[in-house]
Each structure stands twice: as C-alpha cells, then as structure tokens.
Amino acid sequence: MPDIVLASVRQPGDAAFSNIHVRGGLVSRISATDELPRGVHVVDFDGRYAIPGLWDEHVHMTQWALAANRIDLSPAESARGAVDLVRSRISGAGPDLTVVGVGFRDAVWDDVPGLELLDAATQGVPTALISHDLHCVWLNSAAAERYGVRPDEDGLLREDAAFALTRELGRLPDDVVDGWVSAASGEAAARGIVGVVDFEMTWNRDVWLRRIAGGFDAFRVDAGVYPEDLERAAAARMRTGQLLDGGAGLLSVGPLKVLIDGSLNTRTAYCVDPYPHGGRGILTVSETELLALLVRAKESGFVPAVHAIGDAANQVALDAFAAAGIRGRVEHAQFVRHEDFVRFGELGLTASVQPAHALDDRDAADANWVGRTDRAFPLRSLLEAGASLALGSDAPVAPLDPWLAMSAAATRSRRDGRGPWHPEQAITRQEALVASTRGRGRIRVGEAADIAVLDGDPLAVPDSVFAEMPVAATLVAGRFTYRGSGV
Numbered sequence: 379m380p381d382i383v384l385a386s387v388r389q390p391g392d393a394a395f396s397n398i399h400v401r402g403g404l405v406s407r408i409s410a411t412d413e414l415p416r417g418v419h420v421v422d423f424d425g426r427y428a429i430p431g432l433w434d435e436h437v438h439m440t441q442w443a444l445a446a447n448r449i450d451l452s453p454a455e456s457a458r459g460a461v462d463l464v465r466s467r468i469s470g471a472g473p474d475l476t477v478v479g480v481g482f483r484d485a486v487w488d489d490v491p492g493l494e495l496l497d498a499a500t501q502g503v504p505t506a507l508i509s510h511d512l513h514c515v516w517l518n519s520a521a522a523e524r525y526g527v528r529p530d531e532d533g534l535l536r537e538d539a540a541f542a543l544t545r546e547l548g549r550l551p552d553d554v555v556d557g558w559v560s561a562a563s564g565e566a567a568a569r570g571i572v573g574v575v576d577f578e579m580t581w582n583r584d585v586w587l588r589r590i591a592g593g594f595d596a597f598r599v600d601a602g603v604y605p606e607d608l609e610r611a612a613a614a615r616m617r618t619g620q621l622l623d624g625g626a627g628l629l630s631v632g633p634l635k636v637l638i639d640g641s642l643n644t645r646t647a648y649c650v651d652p653y654p655h656g657g658r659g660i661l662t663v664s665e666t667e668l669l670a671l672l673v674r675a676k677e678s679g680f681v682p683a684v685h686a687i688g689d690a691a692n693q694v695a696l697d698a699f700a701a702a703g704i705r706g707r708v709e710h711a712q713f714v715r716h717e718d719f720v721r722f723g724e725l726g727l728t729a730s731v732q733p734a735h736a737l738d739d740r741d742a743a744d745a746n747w748v749g750r751t752d753r754a755f756p757l758r759s760l761l762e763a764g765a766s767l768a769l770g771s772d773a774p775v776a777p778l779d780p781w782l783a784m785s786a787a788a789t790r791s792r793r794d795g796r797g798p799w800h801p802e803q804a805i806t807r808q809e810a811l812v813a814s815t816r817g818r819g820r821i822r823v824g825e826a827a828d829i830a831v832l833d834g835d836p837l838a839v840p841d842s843v844f845a846e847m848p849v850a851a852t853l854v855a856g857r858f859t860y861r862g863s864g865v
Contacts, residue, residue: 379403381418382856384829386411387428389820390811390837398428400827403627403855408823421865426850427835430815431572431828432780435730436709436770439576439599440585441512443558444548445774449479451507457489460507461499468503476521478547479507480774484514485643485742491516493533506547508540510738511641511775515540537640537662541579556589563596566778567860570830570849573598574778575730575770577635577683577709581607583616587624596859598828599625600632603680605671608634617679627855633683633707634675638663639691642712642742647688650715653746659688668694672702682706683730689713689753696721707768710735713747713754723764730768731757733787733810734776740799751800757787758803767805767813784810785845793842807837807844827856831865 384398397414399407414420449467454460460482468477477500484491496505496518504521508514515535522529525543529535535543548555566574574597576582582601586594601622603611611631616622620631640646640660648659663671668684675682686695687710695708696718707728712735714722722729736755743754753759761767769783776782787810790798798804805813812819821829833848852860 379856381415383414383418383420384428384831385414385420385422386425387423387831388425388835390427390429390808390835395425398821398827398829400853400856403827403857405821405823405825405827408821421851423831423850423865427832428821429570429811429830429832429836430818430821430825431830431852431854432570432814433573433575433768433816434566434571434770434773434778434780434783435575435768436732437574437576437773437778438512438578439559439562439574439773440548440555440578440580441544442773442778443555443562445480446562447558449477450481451479452481452483452510454482456487457484457491457495460491461495464496464505464507465499468500468505476504476506476524476547479505481510482507482516483510483643483738483742485645485739485746491532491534493517493519493529493531496533506543508544508547509643511643512544513537513540513641513644513646515543536644537646537660545579552588556592556594559589560594560596562778563594564860567596567852568849569779569781570832570847570852571597571778571780572828572830572852572854572859573600575600575602575632577602577632579604581610583611583622583629583631586629587622590626590629591624595626595628595854595857597854598628598630600630602632602635602683604635608671608674608678608680611680612678618681634671634680635683635685635709636663636668636671637685638668638694639686639688641687642739642746645746647713648691648694649688649713649747650690650693651750654748658690661691661694665694665698668698669701672698672704672706675706676702676704683709685709687712689715689718693718696725696727699725699727710772711756711760713743713750714756714759716753719756719759719763722760728766728768729760730770731755731760732770732772732776733757733783734771736790736799736803737786737792738776752802754800756803757805761805761809766817767809768816769810769813780814781845781847784814785841787813788844789841792845811836827853829853
C-alpha cells in the first residue's frame with residue numbers, strides 16, 4: 379500500500395494545522411505542515427478536520443440494502459394509510475411476484491393491521507409488509523398461502539416466525555443482493571463509515587467472503603454469529619475479533635448475537651410492568667438457556683451480544699453476565715431499571731445503543747411505558763454508571779448514518795417542531811464521537827489509518843450542520859473509500 383500524507387488538517391477542537399503521515403496502512407507520524415517527505419503522495423485538505431473513521435456497531439446489512447428497493451411504509455400514520463401506499467404501488471404486479479413493503483409503525487396507529495384490509499387492497503397479489511423493527515410481518519392471504527405460514531387473525535407474524543419469513547423474502551439472486559449492498563455501502567462510506575458490525579441473521583462469514591472476493595472494499599465488517607451456528611463457528615476455530623482468511627484484511631469474526639426479547643413497536647419487549655394493552659412481552663430465551671450460551675461463548679472465545687430491550691430483559695441479561703463471569707455487550711438497552719444501571723459498569727459491559735430510536739419511538743415509549751420514560755433510551759445514565767457506549771443504527775430500523783445517530787444522542791431532538799425528549803439523557807458530541815469510533819476519539823500514531831475528513835469542526839458547527847455533517851473523504855487503512863468532489 380503506497381505511502382500518503384493528509385496535509386493541512388486539524389483535529390476537532392484544535393486550531394493547529396498538521397500533516398498525517400500514513401505508511402503500511404497505519405498512521406506513522408503527525409507532523410508540522412512543512413514536513414513533507416519526497417516521493418510520497420500528498421493530498422491537501424486545506425484546513426479540514428480529520429477524525430478517526432466511524433463505526434456503526436449494529437446493522438443488518440442485507441436487510442438495509444433490500445429496504446432501499448422495497449415500498450417505504452414509514453410515512454403511513456395508520457393501517458389504512460399503509461394499505462393506500464401499497465395500493466398505489468401494486469398496479470401491474472403479477473401473481474408470481476411478492477410485493478414487499480418495509481417500515482410500518484403500528485404501535486402509534488389509532489387503527490390496527492387487518493387481514494381483510496390488506497386482502498381488499500392487494501387483490502390476490504402476494505404481499506408482505508415488514509415492520510420498522512423487523513419483529514413483525516403483516517401478510518395478505520395470498521402471501522400466507524405462498525409461504526405456508528399461519529399468521530394470526532390480523533394477518534400478523536411476530537418474532538421468530540417473522541424473522542424466518544423475512545429471511546425467505548430476502549432469498550434473491552446473490553448478484554442482485556450484492557449489487558444493492560455495494561450501492562448501500564458506498565453511501566455509508568460517504569458518511570465517514572469505516573466499519574460495521576453486521577448482525578444479519580445468516581451464516582454471515584461466507585456471505586461476506588463472497589462479497590469481498592467479488593470486489594467489495596468499502597469498509598471493515600465484523601460478521602456476527604447466531605446461537606444456531608455457534609458450534610459450527612467453534613469447530614472452525616473462529617473467535618470474536620479474529621481476522622478471517624480471504625477477507626482482504628477487512629473481515630473479522632463478530633460477537634455472538636443472542637435475542638432474548640422482542641421489541642417496543644410489537645409490544646413484545648419483556649418488561650417488569652404490563653403494557654396498557656396487557657401482557658409483559660416475551661422472554662424468547664430462558665434464563666437457564668441464556669446462561670448456558672454465555673458460558674459456551676466464554677469457552678469458545680466469543681463476546682456475547684445480548685439483545686435486551688425491556689427492563690425485565692435487561693435484568694435477565696445482567697444476571698446472566700454476572701453468573702457466567704464474562705464481559706460483553708447488551709444490544710439496545712432501551713429500558714433499564716434504576717437499580718440496574720450501576721451493574722453495567724460493575725460488569726464491564728458495553729451498551730450497544732441506537733440513539734435515533736429514541737426519537738423514532740418516543741411516542742410509542744410514552745404510550746407503552748407510561749410515566750417511566752425517564753429511564754428509556756438512557757444514554758447519560760448508562761455512561762455515568764460506567765458502561766461503555768457503542769453507537770449504531772440497527773439499519774434498516776434507522777438509516778445507516780452515524781451523524782443522525784450522534785445528533786440524536788447529543789440533542790434528543792430532531793427538526794420536527796417538538797422539543798428535546800428527556801434531554802437529561804443526552805450525551806455530549808465528544809462522547810458521541812468516542813462511542814462511534816471504538817473509543818478512539820482522536821487520531822494517534824500507530825493506529826490503523828481509518829480516517830474521516832470533514833468540512834467543519836464537529837465540536838463547533840451548529841446542530842443542524844452536525845446532523846448532516848458534510849464528509850470530504852473517508853479512508854480505510856490509508857486507502858480512499860470515498861473522495862468528495864472538492865478533494
């Protein structure tokens with residue numbers, strides 16, 4: 379890999395100009411601007427700001443790419459509104475095609491999904507609508523028959539049944555899906571992304587080896603493993619953090635992902651108190667099973683990443699981490715009992731959180747966790763308790779855009795005319811940057827030259843600019859993966 383110098387850059391909060399020297403994919407030196415070795419490629423950034431490259435710590439990459447090519451139901455404010463969106467797009471669809479929509483949020487609708495409602499609009503064309511959180515699929519009768527599933531009387535599949543059908547709906551030719559992934563990945567690189575943790579529900583190692591062999595090189599990937607593949611991975615001597623042969627230095631083994639409850643939108647997140655509509659959600663993995671999985675993860679060298687959204691689920695996850703004597707991650711940690719915050723720090727856990735969900739789900743949280751949302755999406759409480767934060771999107775649940783996530787974390791608001799939601803749970807921009815750069819915060823000698831170069835100081839620009847931060851360039855190991863027109 380050729381040497382390169384990123385000339386005339388600044389680091390956030392620092393007015394001093396410097397040059398960043400890259401050799402062998404690593405930052406080899408940070409020097410004064412007049413120190414330019416001969417025979418080295420120099421790119422002058424004219425005072426722009428360089429930060430460590432950004433990671434999205436929780437994505438479903440294939441689902442994100444697929445979502446961009448499906449009917450967007452996120453604008454729908456009711457079940458009838460969702461059906462109208464489908465009706466407007468379904469004309470001309472033949473019976474051999476399954477129409478797929480994504481992104482509906484029925485938790486905040488005044489009406490409810492219905493089988494007859496969707497059947498009347500789709501006229502026998504198989505149709506499947508996936509909720510924004512991926513935990514629910516709304517089917518018409520033709521799709522239920524085509525895929526041999528039995529939804530409830532409203533045409534809904536939830537949790538494992540929904541996940542299974544979602545995987546089936548994604549079974550398209552590899553070259554088609556890989557092309558969509560490549561396009562989505564290029565857009566992510568243009569936002570400063572240098573790596574993702576991919577929790578796609580599949581044997582993800584081989585998928586990414588195929589993509590890399592086909593030329594994918596947009597960013598690094600930590601490919602997650604699910605419990606059904608743990609023994610397969612252990613037999614292959616895979617361990618979290620291990621670089622995989624054939625991965626061009628970009629592909630590593632990710633964490634062991636264990637889902638133990640549902641979601642807020644589907645009202646299946648496992649909670650201490652009942653929902654207004656009844657029930658406390660569901661625990662999809664028993665406490666005994668979870669402990670056994672964490673012990674096996676410890677034996678086989680995997681870092682557990684436990685999906686826990688409800689406060690009861692978080693309590694179960696913390697108990698299991700304590701009993702197994704292993705550190706790891708809690709994915710989401712959306713709703714936590716006051717007495718459990720300190721345990722995150724005591725157990726040395728990482729809270730892998732998705733700040734944009736706090737704004738997307740504020741109405742659902744207010745409606746379903748009435749009077750308790752002071753401990754919902756509790757970033758500040760987790761950080762002050764000693765937890766490490768890792769920011770992500772959960773794409774396609776939220777867009778794969780780290781600046782959207784960091785803005786939500788720092789402001790607890792978006793430009794919709796409403797004030798901040800529980801602003802006491804906000805974190806600073808600097809804390810958000812650290813949580814988006816694997817704890818790096820600043821560029822240092824000896825680290826991988828995974829760098830994003832920005833048009834403004836992320837610690838000083840207005841909130842509106844920070845949320846849509848213009849990125850001039852992105853580099854992975856000193857190689858440009860995105861280069862804006864002005865560079």
